[in-house]
Amino acid sequence: MKKYFQKLSSFLLGVMAINILVTFVVDGLYYEPYTKMMRESKGQDIKGIIMADSHGLPLKQNLSDKGIVNISWGSDSYEDMNNKLQFYLKHHDLDYVIISADNHLLSNYRENLNNVEASINYVDPEFSDYSLTGYLYLKYIKRYCSVISPKNRDIFLARLKSFLKKNLVRKSWEEKEDKIARGEKRVRLHFDNLRKSEVLSQDLSDMIEMCEAKGVKVFGIKYPLTSAYLRAMNSSNFGSDSVMKAYGCRILDFQKIFMERNDLFSDEDHLNLEGGKLFANMIENDVLNFRASKE
């Protein structure tokens, strides 16, 4: 028995070394930047926040001088947004919240692909709906036990791949010849599973109700899409806009505004930096003017 444990231990030491390496890399690439916004926001005068998945990323912090902070993150689901919102409502006197109302956001795809192990850091355990075991599992096990966390593994591999491919020149969206096929593939990823996520729908409702309770105005935004994506998507919609409308929220639909402008996109459904800047101006005009007209 002693010999078995000796050999098993030496094997497990190696496994632990792999675990430490992956955790260290992923912590720097993912968990730290994810929670950085939370740490930096303390003491800032924030009037509004923009919450979305990767569709919101190109907006960068172009509206920060207007007191609007963009806290979007790639793959953020409504559960993540809910976790973040609790933090911002607690620590800031917000006027309004701009939530993504994209057609795929109540999909099964988004329910499975999220950042809940990172957004859990925004949650105050005392007032959270998570069970103690669920909270501890998400916050510590998934973050530090990389060998049982496929998310950490995937981030590590993605980083490794981009490191190996860093010298490769990638074609811009405008130059790509198979736009239609790419649009269809992306839409399949978002809409193939027809089940609407009830969990995310509940999270969205919870967010709106939390805002209402604090007198914070909620806007819904549909982000600009390429014509290839729009054509493939057709009328597919899991209905986050309907949930928001049911609460009387205003939906700003920008899906078709850049339909003819492939030069403003980096891929099927994401703006590039230039597109992000232009779009930020539109949000500013639309949301801020709307707010001003109400006041």
Next chain:
Amino acid sequence: MLFNSLDFAVFLPLVFLIYWFVFPKNIKQQNVMLLISSYVFYGWWDWRFLSLILFSTILDYMLGKRMGNSQNESDRKWLLATSVVVNLGFLGFFKYYNFFADSFVQVFTFMGQPIHPRALSIVLPVGISFYTFQTLSYSIDVYKRKLEPARDFISFATFVSFFPQLVAGPIERATHLLPQFYKKRKFDYALAADGSKQMLWGFFKKVVIADNCAEYVNIIFQNYENYSASTLALGAVLFAFQIYGDFSGYSDIAIGLSRLFGFDLMKNFAFPYFSRDIAEFWRRWHISLSTWFRDYLYIPLGGSKGGLGIKIRNTFIIFLVSGFWHGANWTFVIWGALNALYFLPLLLAGKNRNNLNQIAEGRLLPSFKEAGQLLITFSLTCLAWVFFRAESVTMAFDYISSMFSISILSKPQVFPIEIIALVGLFIMIEWLGRESDFAIQSLGIKWRRPFRYGVYYGVFMLIYFAGNFSDEIEFIYFQF
């Protein structure tokens, strides 16, 4: 509880430590410990069905005792019949009720007399086909006086529910496994080390090979109408590796796990895709089930003795029943029939036991003849797997007919190069280790320690970096 789940990662070390450190010397306590663990393991899925296992256990234990004590042949026959009827009755109800109900409806509707039987929403208890056959083997062996009735209830109950092989086999014979519960078990380093390696290899087969192939198999089979013949052929080949990786992976984990607790389970797979004919394939695929049917069905029916008609009848019976055992769908029955058709010419020509040794024994590469035989056997097997995977008979025939067209020469529309490379690596390792019980058993055994450990770390890294962990995909054979 799934072997590839976090729950199991906590469960196993706990049970292992209590088993060896708290009850190291007392067999009864160890058996009680294993029994409780097995019930927790099974109940984790659905505790209600524990009553079914418990009922079968109590019934067969009592019938076995009475059979052992009785000298009256007629009484003994009745006792055996009770065991067979009750056990197969449960299996029939839970697994086949809706199938027969649907089939009756179709037959009566076809004859112009539509009927509307009550359709039941029946949940299939996980592993029912496996533990039913295991308890049946006990009753039959006691009846045939090949085995003494179980000495105590705890040993018997643990034999029925032993968690490593409870839900997907290997289907153990009472004559082999039950006596192991009576013997004192001492921790054996060589056995445990071997078991750990076998578990590691089993996990590799499951999460790297089976689950990765599964993603593309699903894509191809769900949209088979839209794909070229070459894509469909690739889908069938990937399914062959999916089902092999899935099922033999489970068996490897089960066997390895049992070794950690001092038990020896029977071999269930012996590199079946390196077979030179279908008869050899069936000696190497799901060995515990094929030998079960051989011993309890084929031989009692007369086996291959007797006239031509008897041989043909028995071959078809065993393959059709085997197909039906896998599931309540005509696709499985046709899969069985197809294998019978493959096997029959060999049996009739007296060539079914031609290839009893290992392919390319003692050599690195097979001869041209062996390679050709291997490819033909594998192709026939893949063709039959299409029925196994298809959702209906019509779909299977459509799939196969679409596979035979000129587009077989085109590049497949779905071509997951990484997965194909992994399967290639897997075939290579299996080939190198084909003379052992499992592929990595002897791989690097004579190398220096750092290199030997390199092999194990290599397998671990592949599991971690190339494994598919999406939603802890269930093992295919759980449904059977």
